[in-house]
Amino acid sequence: MSATTAPNGVDVAGRHPVADPSKVSNPYKPVGDYISNISNFKIIESTLREGEQFANAFFDTETKINIAKALDDFGVDYIELTSPVASEQSKKDCEAICKLGLKAKILTHVRCTMDDAKVAIETGVDGLDLVIGTSHFLREYSHGKDMAYITRQALEVIEFVKSKGVEVRFSSEDSFRSDLVDLLSLYKAVDKAGVNRVGIADTVGCATPRQVYDLVRTLRGVVSCDIETHFHNDTGCAIANAYCALEAGATHIDTSVIGIGERNGITTLGGLMARMIVADREYVMGKYKLSKLKEIEDMVAEAVEINIPFNNPITGFCAFTHKAGIHAKVGIVIFDPYHFKRMPLGLAAILQNPSTYEIIDPADFGMTRYVHFASRLTGWNAIKTRVSQLGLEMSDDQVKFVTAKIKALADVRPIAIDDADSIIRAFHLTLGEHPEKNMDAAAAAIPTA
């Protein structure tokens, strides 16, 4: 985060540069805000820590190393590993990954105790992510320590970690159910003690976007260090909450590949990319190797034996599939001649200007767009495009005629592209040299359901 000086000479705090209007190429891009980091964020990738807590996860050493290398190649800023205290193998794996010489910094996530910190330091990590529970719920039902004790312990461990010359983050858990004054007091103290980051964690997945914005914005005014955030997805808000945290001045977002973690997981790496590329394509494209996303997701999905969800952002099998439809005819208006009559070639908006109906260019992720035209919701512009793709020539009336036949068949049963193509080809074949006179004969040649 380079220091920035505003035109009036006032230092605007370095990490929060005012958006440069000349760089705003997308008119729908959010208005620049001096505390927002949507154009200046870092990823702490936790597939090898949070992800290891996923029900199906068992990563052997080779798998961990492959995932770490792939994440490093993708361009994540940090890779977080399971605590070396968890098991002997966890410790060995941590040491092995530290020795890979990756560009990404290696972190491990440990309890805020001297014992754990000492073991962690010895593994050779670049930083420690210290964590302690502070919520009302946790204090009542778990360790029962009071805040003064927590603060003393935190400061002792932080001083030790700093003395070893590695990065240190201090985080609460269940931050959104912790007492606000306790939380701010504790973070003010650890900030003064020189931590690199404080962390806000929605451990149970209860936070709402506006709660996140409010808490992070308040914290932004209390500490001068970086702010890391961690969001569980129990109520489906993990990506949105990460975005709001950045808007409010958070600097680092925890992710995992396909979101794997405790219960239904956390902010997904791919989902965050989908959200952020819409906010600042230049920053995201310049920093992360997006074309590798699918490969990494496939690797992790295989390792934990799950399918990529059908509705996964970017890589779900239908993420860029458009089905021509009545809906499309009305608003997005892809294939309806009613709406497209002024277009020179009768081509639909989908072909003229993809941004009309999609906010992310699949090519940015090495993916392709797919228009599903073989359904009863189809329209004649979709079929006309297909006729052209098949290298055939037909008049508009002929295309409309064959479209009606395809819709009629699709009304009876699901049809594949091959079915639609067969109908088109059979119809075209019979049209002969004087197609306008052979419509009936051609129609008779169309295969039926």
Next chain:
Amino acid sequence: MSATTAPNGVDVAGRHPVADPSKVSNPYKPVGDYISNISNFKIIESTLREGEQFANAFFDTETKINIAKALDDFGVDYIELTSPVASEQSKKDCEAICKLGLKAKILTHVRCTMDDAKVAIETGVDGLDLVIGTSHFLREYSHGKDMAYITRQALEVIEFVKSKGVEVRFSSEDSFRSDLVDLLSLYKAVDKAGVNRVGIADTVGCATPRQVYDLVRTLRGVVSCDIETHFHNDTGCAIANAYCALEAGATHIDTSVIGIGERNGITTLGGLMARMIVADREYVMGKYKLSKLKEIEDMVAEAVEINIPFNNPITGFCAFTHKAGIHAKVGIVIFDPYHFKRMPLGLAAILQNPSTYEIIDPADFGMTRYVHFASRLTGWNAIKTRVSQLGLEMSDDQVKFVTAKIKALADVRPIAIDDADSIIRAFHLTLGEHPEKNMDAAAAAIPTA
């Protein structure tokens, strides 16, 4: 929405009652806001309209009827169907569902034209969802109509629909990329013409939670009718955006089962339930038959040939699975004796008070909690619980001993519950009558990797 009069006698607009502090049982529940409808929202279930635009969807009549009946039984307020103009069968299916006599009102989603409106009215629906494109992108690349023309056409169709005595909603598409003044002018006009609802649609899935809040809140001050919202999930914010819309005064949320729809779909019915039950359990439990959620999701997943995503809120296979871990030891602290030493029976927080580590009670949805203890991240409290579940008795030292054996095995390969149970049983069997003296013999009896 019953009218409410504030204590000072000022009518607070009926639909936005001030939260009654005496009803706030959850201290972490958002503070009441006079425009918020998080405790007073309606669902427009669009699996049979938006969902039919999902790449894999082909619903025959029987399937449509089964889905409609299941949604009605669940308690959704409205069921939205594909336009009868889409195809002959779509029209017949619409008529058939209208004749079922469901409690839910039946809507169909049609272009804002007289032709479409006339066909739709004849099917016997309870209301029409009119839609027209208004965004800059759409005006430039699709139909090219100007706003005056759009407004005139809208008013004509609305007058016709109202004259037929059915509900009418008027919506733009791609509302978040439409000109704000155009949008507000249009909505003010249709509100004056007496529509039941205006609709805001994030057709391309670009909106962020705070943009949603701002637009809906602004609109709330311009129209007096209800406000419906529709969010696509391209950037992973569909559930969060729906929540923020309700906070800003929206009254109706569009959903589909498992979120199926164009591309990667819209706000999921189950995800919205997960989000809203945290905000107002009483309202959600009182209105919707949550125990039916899984059955409905399974029905739709089968019909469109997809798997329920592993990370689906509520019904994903691991949504309520907790894996004992180092992470748990630190903050959530489920199984670490270090943190639980003051507990009378050494039981973990997970067993003492589930709200410590989860925000949704699985029982509310007829689901069960599962603690995954057979991993290298496990702890002795988890094993102690399992020993007790198996009806065995061991001292704490014995449990700690067998825990170490289980962790060592799990460090080498993934182990199943059966593996862990075998180890526990074998160890227990050999303990004999004087277990404290037989630790070594018992240890020798443990199966190895």
